[in-house]
Amino acid sequence: MPDVERLEKVIEKKAAVAPAERERFDTWWFLVLAVVAVVALLVFLKPNPFQRIVVFLRDGIWVTIRITVISFVFILIVGLIGGLGRLAKNWLIHGIASLYVEIIRGIPLLVQLLFLYFAFPQVLDSVGAWLLKLSPSLRGAGQYLVDVKPDPFVMAVAGLTICYGAYMSEIYRAGIQSISKGQMEAARSLGMSYFQAMRYVILPQAVRVILPPVGNEFVALLKDSSLVSVVAVSDMTRRGREFMSSSFMSLETWTMVALLYLVMTLFASRVVAYIERKTAFAK
Amino acid sequence: MQSEIIVIQGAVKRFGRVEALRGVDLVVHRGEVVVIIGPSGSGKSTLLRCINHLESLDAGCIIVDGIPLTQAENINKVRAEVGIVFQQFNLFPHLTALENITLAQRIVRKRTREEAERIGMELLKKVGIPEKAHAYPAQLSGGQQQRVAIARALAMQPKIMLFDEPTSALDPEMIKEVLDVMLALAKEGMTMVVVSHEMGFARAAADRIIFMDEGVIVEETTPELLFTAPKHERTRLFLSKILH
Numbered sequence: 001m002p003d004v005e006r007l008e009k010v011i012e013k014k015a016a017v018a019p020a021e022r023e024r025f026d027t028w029w030f031l032v033l034a035v036v037a038v039v040a041l042l043v044f045l046k047p048n049p050f051q052r053i054v055v056f057l058r059d060g061i062w063v064t065i066r067i068t069v070i071s072f073v074f075i076l077i078v079g080l081i082g083g084l085g086r087l088a089k090n091w092l093i094h095g096i097a098s099l100y101v102e103i104i105r106g107i108p109l110l111v112q113l114l115f116l117y118f119a120f121p122q123v124l125d126s127v128g129a130w131l132l133k134l135s136p137s138l139r140g141a142g143q144y145l146v147d148v149k150p151d152p153f154v155m156a157v158a159g160l161t162i163c164y165g166a167y168m169s170e171i172y173r174a175g176i177q178s179i180s181k182g183q184m185e186a187a188r189s190l191g192m193s194y195f196q197a198m199r200y201v202i203l204p205q206a207v208r209v210i211l212p213p214v215g216n217e218f219v220a221l222l223k224d225s226s227l228v229s230v231v232a233v234s235d236m237t238r239r240g241r242e243f244m245s246s247s248f249m250s251l252e253t254w255t256m257v258a259l260l261y262l263v264m265t266l267f268a269s270r271v272v273a274y275i276e277r278k279t280a281f282a283k
Numbered sequence: 284m285q286s287e288i289i290v291i292q293g294a295v296k297r298f299g300r301v302e303a304l305r306g307v308d309l310v311v312h313r314g315e316v317v318v319i320i321g322p323s324g325s326g327k328s329t330l331l332r333c334i335n336h337l338e339s340l341d342a343g344c345i346i347v348d349g350i351p352l353t354q355a356e357n358i359n360k361v362r363a364e365v366g367i368v369f370q371q372f373n374l375f376p377h378l379t380a381l382e383n384i385t386l387a388q389r390i391v392r393k394r395t396r397e398e399a400e401r402i403g404m405e406l407l408k409k410v411g412i413p414e415k416a417h418a419y420p421a422q423l424s425g426g427q428q429q430r431v432a433i434a435r436a437l438a439m440q441p442k443i444m445l446f447d448e449p450t451s452a453l454d455p456e457m458i459k460e461v462l463d464v465m466l467a468l469a470k471e472g473m474t475m476v477v478v479s480h481e482m483g484f485a486r487a488a489a490d491r492i493i494f495m496d497e498g499v500i501v502e503e504t505t506p507e508l509l510f511t512a513p514k515h516e517r518t519r520l521f522l523s524k525i526l527h
Contacts, residue, residue, distance in 0.1 A: 185337050186373035186432075190387035190439055191363035200386060204377050 028273070032266045039259050049249055053240075053256045060239030061260060067153065067235060068222045071160040075221070076214075078161055079168025084198070086173045097169065104166035110227050113159040117231035121150050156228035164221055171217065175210035176202055208279055215272030219265050226261075236260060286312045288443060288474055289334060293343035296329055303329040305498035306343070311443075316475045318485040318506075321495035322521060327478045330495070331445050334476065335365040348442060363391060366436030370448040372428040374420040380407065380431045381416040384438045392439065399438075406434035410464050426457030433464055444468065446477040480525050486510075494518045 042050040085097025104112070128145025131138040179202050187197035229238035240257040244250050289311040296304040303326045311317050319327045332338045333345060336358045345352045347361045374383050384406060385399035394402070407413045410430040412423075420428055429449055436444060446465065450458040462484050469475055469488040479485070485492055486506045494502040494509070494517075502509075502518045513519045 180371075180373075182369060182371050182373035183375065186369065186375070187387075189335055189337065189362055189365075189367045190435070191359055191391040192387060193359065196390055200390060201375055205375075208377075 028266075028270055032263065032270055035259060035263050035266060039256070039263065042256070042259075049247065049252050050256060053243060053249075053253055054260075056243045057236055057239045057257065057260065060234055060236035063153075063234055064222070064225055064236040065264070067156055067160070067228060067233065068218075068225045071157050071164065071225070072218055072221060074157065074161040075164045075168050075217070078165030079172050082165055082169025083172025083176060086169055087176060101166045101169050104163055109159070109163045109224055110230065112163050113156065113227055113231050116159045116162075117150060117152065117155045120155075121148070124148060152228075152232040156225075156231055156233045159231075160221065160225065160228070164217060164224075168214070168217060171210050171213045172206070175206035178209050179205050211272070211276050211279065215269065215276070218272065219268050222265055222268060223261065288313045288348055289476070290346040291330075291334075291343070292345075294330065294333060294340050294345065295342035296326070296333060296338060297341050302498050304333070304340075307495075307498070307500055309493070309500065311474065311476060313474055314472045315490045316469045316473075316477065316488050317491050317493060318489040319476065319478045319493045319495060320480055320485070320521070320525075321501075324497075325495040326498040327495045328447050331367075331447050331476060331478050334443075334445060335362050335367055337367075363439060364441055365443045365445060366439060366441035367445040367447065368429070368432050368436055368449050370451050372420070372425070372432045372452070374428055374432055374435070376420050379417050379419055380412070380423065383420070383431055384435045387435070388438050402438055403434070406437050407431070409437075409467075410434045411460070424457060425453045426460045429453065429457075429461045430464055433461075433468075437468075443474045443476070446475065446479065448478050448480075450479065450481055482510075482526065494521065496521070 039054075043054055082097050082100060085093050086101065088094045088097070124145045128142045128147075131142030131145065134142075176198075183201055183205070184197055187201040188194070192200070225235060226237040229235050229241065234242075236257060240253050244253045247253070287310050289309070291307055291309040294304050294307040294309075295302070305326075307326070307330055309317075309330075319330065321327045329338055333340055333352075334347065336352050340352075348364055350357050350361055352358060352361055374380075375386065378386060381400060381403050384403035385396070388394045388399040388402065389396065392399075404413060404416060407416055410433055412427050412430055415423060415427060415431070420431070423431065433444075433449075449465070450461050453461065458481070462481060465475070465477070465484065466488055475488075477484070477489075489506050492504055492506055492509045493500055494504075494513075494515075496517050502513065502515050504514070509518070509522070513522060
């Protein structure tokens, strides 16, 4: 019975792999715990200044997490649209998606954030004034654009989404392209539409391929979210700067901020690794 | 009901500068089994893939069951009537054998899960591997995968089945199990167009054999006549190569 033998081999392979994987799993979680322990030790053994710092940073930690998670949800959506756009046969859609990716990837995130927060409102202002002059029927829209004040949080999410969305588009594109052409052909030959084939056949496979790079993007985003501190968002980094400028304890403040980022990124990358293992399927 | 089910007229297909099809005319009747043979690069797979519009023609036309393959809305209609089995199986690796068979039934034919699974299990029995229903493609042998692929295509209740070198990627000991399924299908009266060099199958099941070379049909004949009295020199040459 060659089939039974094959199956047994597959099972054996899985069994052989399992203990090693579990071991690595535990080691890395141990590192997360170790960093948490260092933070806890500092807070308990030397409450002044470390406990004060953590209490002061608390709002900022929450803002950092919120801004990262909310942006990431939008990034996943923008990335999917951008990735499908890059693969589109229609030259216009393909062109727009490619232009977006190329332009955004060529501008530093910090500059994009500064532009969005400081320059973009001026653009809206000018457009609004122009609309007001153009016709009385557009008064409402024009006045709205002139009056609108950018919300730092919204602008920060928009900036991170636009920037990371471009990188994510490329990850989706590569992931979808890595699935053999025969899969799309088989799905289409069974009468599925392009989007049904994407939804049920291509994307479920592509997701497993892109999960590691997507996880890396999440961790990178978590770190890059510190840049939003320049556009008046009170994230962890900005709160750290505020504490330092009132207390002049740079070493203690930035040590604590660095440790807290480290806890978050290590934790996030462990969660990604866990999901990766959960969704793996026999190849 | 007219007896022609596939009508191909003046089919031309180019890939860049290469002309894969250079004016092919072919009529297939209901219930007929047509086997296409020919050297690699002769355009036989391209012709097959044009019948359900995996490739589009540059000139000429194809009419399947009275529906011309020109407008976009016709293509999905035709595809639902035409099953295709690929050389590389192309099973969906993230789904079990049974899920491979039920997916399109549910989202294209709008069948309920129960109904789709009932049909799926019947078909798995028919191709001889009901016990593999919950195995993933990677856990199946090549022959088993190809049989699941045939069941997947049959689940859509197609009027025509296309086979694109279904046994070429298989180990020799697995070819028979796939050919047996195909023979049974032929006996049931399924219209089949098969690109294959399995001469045993051709002899047993084919109503007609078509020999293609360099994008045209060189010879159209019956299995008996092909082996005893091939008309063209090129056919003779090709046969001598594959039979020895």
